[in-house]
Amino acid sequence: MNPSADLIEYLLRLGDSALIQGQRLCEWCGSAPALEEELALMNVGLDLIGQSRNWLEYAAELLDDGRDADHLAFRRDERALRNLLLVEQPNGDYAVTMTKQFLYDAWHLQMLRGLSSSSDERIAGIATKAFKEVTYHLRRSGEWVERLGDGTDESHRRMLNAIDQLWRFTVELTAADELEQRLFEAGIAANPQQVADAWQSTVADQLARATLPLPAPASPFYLSGRQGLHSEHLGLLLAEMQSLHRSHPDATW
Template identity: 75%
Template structure:
């Protein structure tokens, strides 16, 4: 594999892996705080699914980097500016409406991305994507149902969903943009068609929002932050400080 294509692939694997692990970490913060025991278990299970997927992506990235790091070191020993996760998932959980809207926007994108990657010319990527797609199919069904239930529920739940949209929608811009490094991977058959991902995401969001009696805002526009460039919101640094504390404090510890 040419060096520039390998660099593009590593960056893409980090984006998938970092996004999954950060969202998994966010969901784990609901343990002991969820509105019902059933939801606490569901949130924890979705988080575990995502962390497992993150390990698969990051193990592949570590092999390509070949610098002595493994998936654990990539997660626990990189700085904030080295993370490539979507800005959306690093946002605080907020209330249950914010958490479920964030999960839905991510799931609708994640499902389409994995669907495309399951036909990748890279057999390792195709295998990881096909396995993850089974889990994300459930994630998307669950988060869609919650958005509908909250949006078309009580006056209070509807108002909270409107507030959640106002808070999170700007970060959806990263779900739909196409980076030149990814365009090169598409040309070689590693990635699927971005236009298909965008169209399917927009269609899914429009359908679920309609059933939830929620308005679909105008398309979000790029702003000064960019996870691809390591420019994150202030929330990621605080999340990493919590997540990375133990392995940084005891770097030689083993289970």
């Protein structure tokens, strides 16, 4: 396998997941349950989109085919995206949104922790900066999981429904593939097993504080974001997210 091709694929996975999760959060603009929550959601979403740009810019440089980060974000079809299945799922109610954010944050923080020690200086620099932002993301989403899980009967019920709805998509957060293992052995990627173990520990501790049961580990199924096999929701998200850029691909401000 071409080491450069492996690295490009890895960068796309990181960039695409941050981009799609950021887009989902920004969909709350104008409809969040409180003004301060709307501002917080937009800030987290913009953090993720900024991180995505950093990963995609590096991928574009390695591709060296004339495409830039904007092209990678706005002109690829869903089969070309490599984001986690979890982040493309609809926002649902606020319990679903914050459960999804927490499950992603718990993985994201551990991934960035590992990448901060990457032998690739560009990756280590991006990860170190993003780690500071995601530390706040995880603290915030974890607090919401606890607040809703250990709140009223209604909020507890909604959290149970949210976990049930989203849990199967967590399989990608703990099941590494050969590409990740190769890049880890080369000193570039985070240790997949350490990321998985830390994610499981973080989630178990937070759900316990929220008086929520920890489900059994999710099992693999026929979809795979790594392979471009997405749920039906990604195409609809991209149609909205990419519409302006595709309508006016050469427009300048």
